[in-house]
Amino acid sequence: MSESARFIEVIAQSATDRCVDSYQAEVQVVVNSRKPGRESCFEESLKLRDEVISVLKQSGIPEENILEGNGDRDWYYDENWRRIAHSLQISHKDITKLIKAMGKVEQMFSAKKRSFFSPLKRSFTMKAPQACYSSQNQTIEEVLHSIVMEARKKADSLASAAGLQISGVLTVIEDSDSGSNRSGNSLTADDDDLMDLELSENYTVLTPQRKLARRQFRVRFAVE
Numbered sequence: 260m261s262e263s264a265r266f267i268e269v270i271a272q273s274a275t276d277r278c279v280d281s282y283q284a285e286v287q288v289v290v291n292s293r294k295p296g297r298e299s300c301f302e303e304s305l306k307l308r309d310e311v312i313s314v315l316k317q318s319g320i321p322e323e324n325i326l327e328g329n330g331d332r333d334w335y336y337d338e339n340w341r342r343i344a345h346s347l348q349i350s351h352k353d354i355t356k357l358i359k360a361m362g363k364v365e366q367m368f369s370a371k372k373r374s375f376f377s378p379l380k381r382s383f384t385m386k387a388p389q390a391c392y393s394s395q396n397q398t399i400e401e402v403l404h405s406i407v408m409e410a411r412k413k414a415d416s417l418a419s420a421a422g423l424q425i426s427g428v429l430t431v432i433e434d435s436d437s438g439s440n441r442s443g444n445s446l447t448a449d450d451d452d453l454m455d456l457e458l459s460e461n462y463t464v465l466t467p468q469r470k471l472a473r474r475q476f477r478v479r480f481a482v483e
Contacts, residue, residue: 266429267417268479271410273402275474280393282357283350285328285386286311286364292341292379300336303379304343311383314367315349318360324350350391357388402474403431410478418482429479 288307292300315325328346335342351357368383407428418425 266479266481267414267425268477269410269413269417271406271413271476271478273406273474277392279390281350281352281391282354282388283348283391284357284361284388285346285348286361287328287344287346287384289342289344289382289384290379293339299379300341300343304345307381308345310367311347311364314363315360318363319356320349320351320360354388361385406431406476407478411480414480423482426481426483429481432477434475434477
């Protein structure tokens with residue numbers, strides 16, 4: 260430590276242990292129309308959207324867990340062709356129920372196949388469920404307080420060894436590239452028998468995944 264610098268800088272870390280709160284997936288329904296049926300494409304797309312919502316609700320997805328997504332990203336229309344899409348974001352705490360509901364949507368489409376020559380074509384795409392971690396994190400004020408307290412202990416020890424005293428905090432800077440997430444309870448499947456497992460009514464319940472998020476800060480203290 261340079262005496263002329265008149266500060267001590269130490270590194271402190273905060274860690275937040277988060278659990279999976281729910282699982283979220285996306286279902287996108289699409290209606291394509293070609294001349295002469297293009298006029299009904301918009302109405303048909305809304306009808307299809309409502310049918311999918313009804314199936315999801317009947318499958319145990321609460322209405323408040325079905326949200327409108329970014330469905331307009333795939334809209335296309337010209338003189339001879341129209342393509343209208345609606346995206347639904349769905350979530351549930353039980354991943355089994357979520358996957359089952361997505362399966363019911365697939366069954367709905369399979370049961371209502373249309374002729375190849377139909378002017379209206381209905382299709383769907385899905386995005387696999389993703390874990391949503393609990394948002395019960397510390398506030399930035401709480402994080403900074405714990406960081407400064409931890410750093411202060413280190414700085415007091417260094418200052419005392421040099422015959423100095425800490426007079427206050429100068430800066431608190433988070434290292435942008437220091438954040439890391441470490442997940443637990445990961446599942447790997449190397450056994451070929453797992454690939455042949457058939458679905459049944461009795462599903463294995465696994466412990467929810469946990470994530471440890473770390474943040475690193477550089478705290479600079481003035482000394483005298």
